[in-house]
Ligand SMILES: Nc1ncnc2c1ncn2[C@@H]1O[C@H](COP(=O)(O)OP(=O)(O)OP(=O)(O)O)[C@@H](O)[C@H]1O
């Protein structure tokens with residue numbers, strides 16, 4: 110058996126705009142998906158993903174193409190839910206030049222699904238890494254990132270950037286602009302996450318932004334302005350990379366990163382990807398004294414990210430109607446981790 114894990118992420122800034130070639134800065138967080146893979150004698154794929162919940166159903170299923178799960182859920186839903194694992198298996202078979210390889214796969218995850226914390230990227234990255242190693246091929250984190258991007262892109266019908274998968278594969282804070290992906294130095298950030306218990310559909314939300322952008326010039330400008338926020342923010346995170354932020358006190362720089370996150374949230378809201386519960390968690394964090402707060406990931410529901418070194422935001426979120434869970438998130442310095 111081969112076991113790999115990969116982290117989820119929050120976006121400090123840049124989601125959605127990154128799909129159109131603007132830069133984005135996601136940060137990996139210590140919430141992981143763990144995938145265990147054992148090669149089979151035949152070409153079947155059996156998947157156990159017990160925390161996969163589909164509109165209120167929790168299913169445990171087996172089979173990739175032939176023996177689909179025996180549950181009372183429409184086949185299309187299961188197909189959609191299994192897409193990332195199927196795509197990861199395809200990438201691993203291709204990388205190891207073993208088109209007929211079969212696997213028993215178990216997925217365990219601490220990352221809520223569809224909530225903006227990159228569960229799909231983490232499952233895909235860990236799945237590709239474990240399955241390729243099980244077949245005797247070891248890829249670099251960058252090669253895993255590239256294959257995971259191709260897998261996510263296929264499932265999301267081309268509506269994906271490299272940001273989530275690169276961040277999950279290499280860990281830390283990263284900067285992604287088109288095909289240019291790199292790790293960046295970032296200070297230790299006091300990250301707090303609020304989760305409304307809900308989810309958004311990444312593909313649908315991305316299409317919504319695309320439609321607005323095609324219809325209105327000012328929506329296209331909004332996407333470009335998000336890029337400007339990222340270009341300003343990255344100089345604050347890593348003043349050594351560019352001396353425009355040098356000489357500014359570290360605490361002041363983190364406070365300014367918070368201002369930029371607030372600005373970024375407003376623009377995401379105007380692009381139609383926020384929700385009432387995300388907005389109310391953002392406001393709860395701001396009123397509690399957070400440096401800044403914004404939705405993270407595709408939006409529509411799910412998580413917000415705030416910066417606050419004090420316990421105030423965490424406490425306020427826990428008392429905010431609509432917030433189901435709030436936690437402090439450690440930056441994950443490791444990306445994909447090889448456990449067995
Ligand atoms: N534990 C898991 N087991 C199996 N599949 C999972 C698991 N976690 C996530 N997935 C897959 O990822 C899908 C969710 O991906 P989606 O991109 O919609 O949200 P996300 O990655 O959590 O958030 P975002 O992309 O906004 O950061 C699930 O529907 C499922 O197909």
Ligand SMILES: C[C@@](O)(CCO)CC(=O)[O-]
Nearest residue numbers: 124125268269270406407
């Ligand atoms: C909305 C989006 O920018 C981030 C989802 O976590 C989509 C993507 O980059 O693939």
Ligand SMILES: [Mg+2]
Nearest residue numbers: 227228229230
């Ligand atoms: Mg995703």
